Amino acid sequence: MEIPYTVHTRPDTGLYNAKLGIWLFLASEVMLFGALFTTYILLRVGALEWPHGSAILNVPLATVNTVVLITSSITMVMSWASLKMKAFSKYRMYMGLTFLLGIGFLIIKSIEYAAKFEHHLFPANNTFFAIYFTLTGLHGLHVIGGMIVNGYLWGPGSRMWKTDPERFTNRVEVAGLYWHFVDLVWIFLFPVLYLL
């Protein structure tokens, strides 16, 4: 017996399984990052002095990175929309762009990290750097996770387009939801760490 609603939506819930699954997973991710942001607030409120992010972090680079990630979210939507319009080669282009933008984000991030390490700024220096490295590091891991999925869907995973196009489109949609979430986390991280 096949498991129902893997591709089509269940009429009374209006969802297919994976879409509900990813939303639930994202809910748990909200709690994960929520706890870390709470940690940030509590540490900052309890601190005698707290450095202004823009004084020690590279705001221009982070701004570029914000643009990079937002653009990658757009290309992600475009890749899904291309599949909806049955334009597979367009999908490949947009998904490839999303992946490259992810790499771009990681490169810029590692330039930032390298500069900090060069100046002997490590998590152990003070609680600001501790939370900075923990939050951005964990976010970076999420970006890498998303890129593994996106890379798979661009490469070997895309074979499914021939056998089960509808299911493949759903997969891209689900990966997209996750990717937007990772993007959203950064949109919170950027002002909190760099600007406030």
Next chain:
Amino acid sequence: MSHSPSGTAADHSAHSHGPDGHHHESFLRKYVFSQDHKVIGIQYGLTSLLFLLFGFTLMMMMRWQLAYPEQQLPALRFALPFGVVGLIVLAYSRFRPGIHMVVGTAIVLLGWLVYWLATDEAMMPGGIMLPEFYNSLGAMHGTIMVFLGVVPLAVGAFGNYVMPLQIGAPDMAFPKLNMMSYWVYFVGGVVMLVSFFVPGGAANSGWTSYPPLSHIATTGQTVWLFGMIFLITSSLLGSVNFIVTVIQLRAKGLHFMRLPFFVWAQFVTSFLLLLAFPPLEAAGVLQLMDRLAGTSFFLPSGLVISGELLPNTGGGSPLLWQHLFWFLAHPEVYVLILPAMGIIAEVIANNTRKPLWGYKSLVYAAVFLGFTSFIVWAHHMFLTGMGTAISSFFQTTTMIISIPSVIILSAFFISLHGGSIRFNSAMLFALAFLPMFGIGGLTGLPLGLSASDIALHDTYYVIGHFHYVVAPGTIFALLAGIYYWFPKITGRVLNERLGKVHFWGSFVCMNVIFFPMLIQGLAGVSRRLYDGGAQYAHALDVLYLNEWMSVGAWAMALFQIVFIVNIFRSLRSGEAAKENHWQATTLEWSAAPTPPVAHGNFAKVPEVFRGPYEYSVPGAASDFTPQNHSG
């Protein structure tokens, strides 16, 4: 009556998967890396039962130290029973590969581990327990019982096996994810076991791992944190799977108010796991950063330990850990109790032969309980000096959350009224659950009020309270569930006579172990004392109880041997189960063959026409009307 016609020909041996099972699957795919929810449920069940046994043994070693402080621990007396039980199980295997072989070997190996721990010169010089080792045993007892024993058994095993059958689903929504959550849990368990072998031994800062104590702890604490991250990941994957399955895969006609209460309980539990565990994962990451990268998330400035200033920069807050930890760990209490209530509901309705009283209020109470469990956590922290305003808030929410628990328990009690009760082993455990959980719950009230908590905080009263909730509470419910669903799962019935010996022995022993704790706690004896309180004048009057409790614990172990032997004996030669053995109404009994077939579960997709507990309906053909009965 609409019994499922298929499955009557099913072979009643332990591994039978019915006539239409998958013949082409390799052994590994079928039994090890299986994606079938029933096999995964059994894997969860056996693994968690073994961990329960091991966690229980750690406690029995602690109880030796408490009863006879600093006397040589007789290692053989603790390890040999494992060998004997393991050999009995192996003997039932008739030396052919199979479930008996695996479990028998695992029990013998556990016995070896216990012997190794009890004779390790670094921790037990001359057979006398070091205080550090006592702390280790305490921390690991808590961790193993909660995260590797009770929750995986209640959710991983029962939830996985029974829930899809009860909602008429062919499997879980994501079978691969289901397999992954078991194996991630398994790795987490192995990591926890390995931590006993690292220098300095396993984690020894309590299952709560409060910093700064946990910060200066030995390597075992780091291993513990890694183990926890595995366990948390596993339950996250599992909870997503459970929620999607309940929402998406319900059979036709099975709308939410027709779900068996067991499914509701699993559903709410999954939300708790999904939303409460991530903050602990975050806290675990932060503590790892503190221990490995030298940060100070949980370390205050100017912390001096043993006359030396800690090199960390400080600026963090130990209380932050407590908040993040209890934000998980209080909902975790409801993760422990809700599935137990779900099992009790099924067993009571079935064995009183009448509908569950107040089904709707039970459901609303469970949902309300789930919500409120997120806003009570700081009642574990009344003595941290967080202020009376915050304490008042949390004591108020704590009083509020007792209301749904009372509603659920009352509904169960009222359900008994006027029923013609069948006193089988499952029902005995379920009946004992009610007063035992009642004691556990009521003793919690003085702890939830910030004024009376001042006297009781961190005493044995607390230990008595939560053990009454979890041990004769949840674990009795889980045992009831095992006796109840064993015929469904294996096609054989557990021996009733051995079952009753198991029940009465456990029932008496549980109270011998835990009631004296309440007395000791009221006398002011603190928890976590290496010598059981011998150095305190106020404890001397109640010190004799330590030996009572220890003897109770060891006697309890003997009655569990009866249970283990019963399982493996019945599996081999027990009475064959009938289709719908307990004449139940829910889908797992009335629509699926016994034991259920491999992938697919149902011969034909069941359709549901009525509520879950239509027992003794006036004018019906029999005293039970299955949910899929259309007439």
